[in-house]
Amino acid sequence: MSAEAPLLAVENLRTEFYTDKETVRAVDDVNFRIERGETLGIVGESGSGKSVTARSIMGLVESPGNVLPESSIRLDGEELTEKSESEYRGIRGSEVTMVFQDPLTSLNPVYTVGNQLKETLRLHRDLDGQTLTDTAIGLLEDVGIPDAARRISEYPHEFSGGMQQRAVIALALACDPELLICDEPTTALDVTIQAQILELLAEIQVERDIGIMFITHDMGVIAEVADRVAVMYAGEIVESAPVRSLYSDPAHPYTNGLLDSIPGNQPGGRELTTIEGEVPIPNGAATHCRFAPRCPKAFEECYELAPEPLPTTAGKDDHTAACLLFPEDMKREDAVDEHRAANTEGTDE
Numbered sequence: 001m002s003a004e005a006p007l008l009a010v011e012n013l014r015t016e017f018y019t020d021k022e023t024v025r026a027v028d029d030v031n032f033r034i035e036r037g038e039t040l041g042i043v044g045e046s047g048s049g050k051s052v053t054a055r056s057i058m059g060l061v062e063s064p065g066n067v068l069p070e071s072s073i074r075l076d077g078e079e080l081t082e083k084s085e086s087e088y089r090g091i092r093g094s095e096v097t098m099v100f101q102d103p104l105t106s107l108n109p110v111y112t113v114g115n116q117l118k119e120t121l122r123l124h125r126d127l128d129g130q131t132l133t134d135t136a137i138g139l140l141e142d143v144g145i146p147d148a149a150r151r152i153s154e155y156p157h158e159f160s161g162g163m164q165q166r167a168v169i170a171l172a173l174a175c176d177p178e179l180l181i182c183d184e185p186t187t188a189l190d191v192t193i194q195a196q197i198l199e200l201l202a203e204i205q206v207e208r209d210i211g212i213m214f215i216t217h218d219m220g221v222i223a224e225v226a227d228r229v230a231v232m233y234a235g236e237i238v239e240s241a242p243v244r245s246l247y248s249d250p251a252h253p254y255t256n257g258l259l260d261s262i263p264g265n266q267p268g269g270r271e272l273t274t275i276e277g278e279v280p281i282p283n284g285a286a287t288h289c290r291f292a293p294r295c296p297k298a299f300e301e302c303y304e305l306a307p308e309p310l311p312t313t314a315g316k317d318d319h320t321a322a323c324l325l326f327p328e329d330m331k332r333e334d335a336v337d338e339h340r341a342a343n344t345e346g347t348d349e
């Protein structure tokens with residue numbers, strides 16, 4: 001649609017799950033954008049809402065889950081939340097595709113890799129005959145599978161884990177997507193293979209100018225792939241910044257905790273730390289900072305007021321933190337007042 005529209009704009013995204021005992025606000029008012037050619041890294045511990053965010057964009061939230069009506073997900077300016085299930089099916093696997101941690105969730109064990117690729121190409125590119133086969137081989141070559149002409153007639157189980165994930169990426173590319181969502185695509189792979197896959201994704205992005213949303217719990221991986229980073233905690237984005245600022249000037253105490261838990265990141269032989277405690281299940285409106293009970297810097301107001309994403313220093317709009325300690329160039333009580341004011345302006349009840 002409009003050339004000005006970002007590739008993906010997610011606004012006020014709220015996704016809830018209804019269980020017998022509670023309503024889980026798995027994604028609770030999340031806002032972000034992804035431009036063409038940009039990789040947004042989404043990082044956070046288990047249970048922070050990363051995968052549910054991805055599933056919400058993909059239209060894959062199933063009962064007892066629900067994307068709340070005030071949520072907006074625009075792809076190329078087009079509102080996705082209003083799409084019917086059949087329209088969504090058309091969008092998935094054409095404009096947006098997803099790569100999961102386990103390649104075997106995307107590969108069918110009873111068909112050869114080549115047949116799966118060809119089927120996808122037939123659907124999306126209207127190719128047939130030798131052109132179809134050649135295009136399929138070309139795609140396998142593009143994702144770095146050696147001896148592609150022979151391997152195309154092999155079954156998924158004949159591929160190693162790394163090669164399977166490459167085949168999944170080839171399948172995703174066969175759809176010619178504008179947005180690729182990767183949910184922990186390298187977590188199951190060993191470090192060398194992981195690095196190769198990350199490099200492959202970077203190459204693909206440059207060649208095709210697609211947007212990538214890359215989900216991981218690993219801060220080290222984020223540093224390799226992301227242009228921007230959104231740090232998620234208990235359903236909320238608690239910090240968002242260009243990757244360089246995030247590492248040079250991490251703001252949120254939660255981000256600092258994640259950085260301290262990267263092996264090898266401890267100056268002076270400090271012990272590898274992990275953040276004590278667990279991510280709480282967000283089962284009510286945010287009336288306070290959800291990280292406060294685990295936060296080494298929490299003070300009284302943190303238990304009384306939900307922080308809003310505000311610039312970490314005045315005017316630095318591309319680096320925000322939802323923490324009452326920021327903007328850091330303000331006196332603490334003034335910063336708290338800023339959050340209180342932002343809070344009443346927002347849609348939060």
Ligand SMILES: Nc1ncnc2c1ncn2[C@@H]1O[C@H](COP(=O)(O)OP(=O)(O)OP(=O)(O)O)[C@@H](O)[C@H]1O
Nearest residue numbers: 017024026045046047048049050051052053217281
């Ligand atoms: N089908 C479901 N029913 C109920 N609750 C769910 C469902 N799916 C997800 N949740 C809840 O939503 C929250 C966010 O889960 P999500 O899978 O997005 O976390 P994540 O950040 O991707 O974690 P991980 O790193 O473990 O993949 C969790 O509290 C989870 O229990």
Ligand code: NI
Nearest residue numbers: 050051052183
């Ligand atoms: Ni997940």
